[in-house]
Amino acid sequence: MRAVVFDNPGPADVLHLVEDYPVxxxxxxxxxxxxxxxxxxxxDIWVRNGLPNSKLKMPHITGADAAGDVDKVGRGxxxxxxGQRVVVDPGLSCGHCDFCRSAQENxxxxxxxxxxxxxxxxxxxIVVPARNLLLLPDQISYAEGAGAALVFLTAWHSLIxxxxxxxxxxxLIVGAGGGVNSASIQIAKLAGAKVFVVGSNQHKLEQAxxxxxxxxxxxxxxxxxxxxxxxxxxxxxxxxxxxVGKETLxxxxxxxxxxxxxLIVGNTSGPQAEIDLRYIFRKHISIIGSTMAPxxxxxTVMRLVFExxxxxxxxxxxxxxxxxxxxxxxxxxEVFGKVVLEIP
Numbered sequence: 504m505r506a507v508v509f510d511n512p513g514p515a516d517v518l519h520l521v522e523d524y525p526v527x528x529x530x531x532x533x534x535x536x537x538x539x540x541x542x543x544x545x546x547d548i549w550v551r552n553g554l555p556n557s558k559l560k561m562p563h564i565t566g567a568d569a570a571g572d573v574d575k576v577g578r579g580x581x582x583x584x585x586g587q588r589v590v591v592d593p594g595l596s597c598g599h600c601d602f603c604r605s606a607q608e609n610x611x612x613x614x615x616x617x618x619x620x621x622x623x624x625x626x627x628x629i630v631v632p633a634r635n636l637l638l639l640p641d642q643i644s645y646a647e648g649a650g651a652a653l654v655f656l657t658a659w660h661s662l663i664x665x666x667x668x669x670x671x672x673x674x675l676i677v678g679a680g681g682g683v684n685s686a687s688i689q690i691a692k693l694a695g696a697k698v699f700v701v702g703s704n705q706h707k708l709e710q711a712x713x714x715x716x717x718x719x720x721x722x723x724x725x726x727x728x729x730x731x732x733x734x735x736x737x738x739x740x741x742x743x744x745x746x747v748g749k750e751t752l753x754x755x756x757x758x759x760x761x762x763x764x765x766l767i768v769g770n771t772s773g774p775q776a777e778i779d780l781r782y783i784f785r786k787h788i789s790i791i792g793s794t795m796a797p798x799x800x801x802x803t804v805m806r807l808v809f810e811x812x813x814x815x816x817x818x819x820x821x822x823x824x825x826x827x828x829x830x831x832x833x834x835x836x837e838v839f840g841k842v843v844l845e846i847p
Contacts, residue, residue, distance in 0.1 A: 505520060506564050506625060507564065507625040508524065508563060510561050513553075514552075515827040515831050518826045518827040519827075524564075524626065526627075527622070527629065528575075531579050532577060532578070532632055532633055533577040533632055533633060534573055534574075534636060535573075536574060536591065536631065536636075537574040537628055538569045538570075538571040538626060538846050539570060539571040539645035539847070540571070540648065540649040541625050542567075542568035542682075542844075543829055543841070543842040544567055544568065545771055546567060547618060547830070547833075548830060548833065548834060550618060550623075554619070564622050564623045564625050565619075565625060566618040567616055567624060567652075568591070568617075568649045568653050569590075569593075569629060569652075570590040570591065570645040570652075571589065571645060571846075588638065588639040588641070588645075589636045589637060589638060590643075590649065591624070591629070591636060593617040593624075593652060593653050594616060595616070595631070597612075597613040598632070598634070600612065606798070609794065616795070617629070624649075634798065639809075647815035650682070650840070651805065651813075651815035653795075654682035655804045656801045656805075657795060658683050658686035659690055659803065661766045661791075662674070662690050662691060662694070662742070662744065662766065664796070665766065666742055666744075666793075670696070671697075672696045672741040673741050673742070674696045674742045674744065675699040675700075675731055675740040675743045675755070676698065676701070677747055678701065678703075678746065678747060679710070679839070680702065680836060680838070681771075683744075684700075684711075685711070685714060685816045685839070686813070688700060691715075698715060698716045699718040699734070700716040700720065702722065703721075703723060703836075704721065708721060711839075714814075718731075720734075728758040739758055739763060741759075742759075742763060742765075744768060745767055746768045747771050748770030748771065752776045753779075756786070761786045761788075763786075763789070764789045765790050767791065816841060818840030818842060819838050819840075819842045820842075820845050821843070821844055822845060822847075823844050823845070825844075829842050829844060
């Protein structure tokens with residue numbers, strides 16, 4: 504099969520197409536999917552660059568998101584048939600520990616993510632547990648399905664499940680253009696919140712407005728945390744979604760109200776940040792970590808996408824052979840929404 508691999512960590516140029524990568528066979532309880540679209544995430548870039556203490560076998564296929572068709576089912580699989588259109592939940596868990604049995608699969612000690620901990624989705628075929636699939640309706644394209652999976656489950660689990668977002672609250676989303684952020688804008692609006700968005704330029708902010716953002720703050724022309732404080736009548740917002748980390752955490756602390764919640768869902772600017780603890784306890788701030796989601800959350804949020812209540816934003820598409828160029832585009836950060844590889 505065709506697959507995009509890298510033999511050693513490095514820049515985008517290390518990605519290359521191979522024509523004869525072995526086709527995986529589904530085992531018991533597994534399904535082989537013919538991938539039609541694989542969406543990119545920032546995680547793919549970090550994996551390609553080399554994660555600390557990584558023990559990946561080379562060559563490696565990265566990529567967490569996929570949508571396609573059921574190609575072959577393994578022993579014991581009766582719910583799926585070849586030809587069905589599907590989208591893949593990218594989180595892999597053991598299926599039998601206490602967390603898995605209580606529908607908290609993302610807390611499983613053996614939790615893995617496609618493309619980060621195991622073979623990923625930049626390939627014509629992948630094998631996943633049957634329980635990781637959802638039926639993809641005809642009205643949703645493969646690119647839209649793949650582009651929605653990781654970002655919408657991440658945003659839903661952080662804002663709704665962990666963040667307990669309520670109607671009438673105010674939400675600040677730090678960043679306007681990324682996949683998780685565009686999903687968070689929509690989910691917050693669907694939940695009945697007022698949404699503040701910080702963006703790097705007016706173009707991205709205008710696109711955020713089309714998704715429902717109420718207050719737009721251009722960080723290139725004003726101090727964004729001060730602007731949030733001013734626009735909320737010196738109260739601050741109820742909830743902050745911060746997936747930038749090191750460069751923005753202090754601003755998020757300044758922008759959140761007393762007793763508010765900061766959701767840490769990523770660290771695109773770096774994993775280590777200094778915190779003045781006096782702000783945390785004096786403002787009674789809750790800092791909540793969240794990553795990925797149980798399958799039940801994945802099913803819930805994807806059904807909202809299927810029903811048209813949430814929209815998968817695909818900003819750019821590339822053929823599989825141009826994966827390196829797709830990575831360069833993602834690294835530049837100029838695309839609003841998801842970058843997707845299509846595998847016709």
